[in-house]
Amino acid sequence: MDDEAIVLAAPLVRTDPHRPDTETWLGRPVPEGYTDMIDQVRELLDRLAGAAPSAEVVRSTTKTVAELSAALAAYEVDEPDQLSGRLGSAAGRAQVAGPALHVDEVDDERMTGRVRFGRHFLGSNGVVHGGAIPYLFDDLLGRLALGGGRPRSRTAYLHVDYRSVAPIDTELRVAAFFDREEGRKHFLRGTLHDGDRLCAEATALFVALNPGQT
Numbered sequence: 001m002d003d004e005a006i007v008l009a010a011p012l013v014r015t016d017p018h019r020p021d022t023e024t025w026l027g028r029p030v031p032e033g034y035t036d037m038i039d040q041v042r043e044l045l046d047r048l049a050g051a052a053p054s055a056e057v058v059r060s061t062t063k064t065v066a067e068l069s070a071a072l073a074a075y076e077v078d079e080p081d082q083l084s085g086r087l088g089s090a091a092g093r094a095q096v097a098g099p100a101l102h103v104d105e106v107d108d109e110r111m112t113g114r115v116r117f118g119r120h121f122l123g124s125n126g127v128v129h130g131g132a133i134p135y136l137f138d139d140l141l142g143r144l145a146l147g148g149g150r151p152r153s154r155t156a157y158l159h160v161d162y163r164s165v166a167p168i169d170t171e172l173r174v175a176a177f178f179d180r181e182e183g184r185k186h187f188l189r190g191t192l193h194d195g196d197r198l199c200a201e202a203t204a205l206f207v208a209l210n211p212g213q214t
Ligand SMILES: CCCCCCCCCCCCCC(=O)SCCNC(=O)CCNC(=O)[C@H](O)C(C)(C)COP(=O)(O)OP(=O)(O)OC[C@H]1O[C@@H](n2cnc3c(N)ncnc32)[C@H](O)[C@@H]1OP(=O)(O)O
Pocket: 085, 086, 087, 088, 093, 138, 139, 140, 142, 143, 146, 153, 154, 155, 156, 157, 183, 184, 185, 205, 207, 208, 209, 210, 213
């Protein structure tokens, strides 16, 4: 049985924490509808990537997007108060730089989930851009690196092997494994599958930060 099969067979803690609107953030409730807004922005990015609009639609879209930017600018906060990328139970942590990763099961050593790369992440020929896949693994492995009460750490290296193409607009499976620890060094591994087909796998070193290290 390969690692992926072992993970899927093992009785992991079921978390499926996809209930972001009940999540709190800095002790406050997440604003109602926040993750719906993020989903809409993802949809917008996919539509933008796939559209060849008329000049009229370009003009009206530019105006609308500028108005939205101005509305959000009025609510700009410093990094510690930022919501995007901070919602651990939202798809892709509510961070549109990466794909909507859904974590299904997690324990201290392993994590499984699903991810769908939209048109925004297209490289060519219906295949995910090669640069988007390391982002996914850094995020996935970085989250598991933080599990089990481990200290904050930072990616020292991330090695990705592209084994076969990853299609866009397809639900792909991800898995992450905490392999071993050597002092401050944490070694992790991840896989990305389309059905039974391995698309990519990664190995990474995360180095735990020393006290006071930023
Ligand atoms: C709140 C809810 C949601 C929040 C969720 C958040 C999820 C976040 C998910 C996203 C997560 C995203 C995460 C991100 O993207 S983090 C951002 C990307 N990463 C970085 O920017 C890291 C930049 N580099 C550094 O800061 C330093 O180099 C670090 C901190 C990594 C180590 O510098 P430091 O001065 O501290 O330590 P050291 O140099 O003494 O090294 C210590 C040991 O490590 C070994 N070593 C080091 N480098 C390498 C290497 N390349 N290959 C092999 N080995 C290496 C080294 O030989 C030594 O080993 P030994 O001699 O002791 O045996």
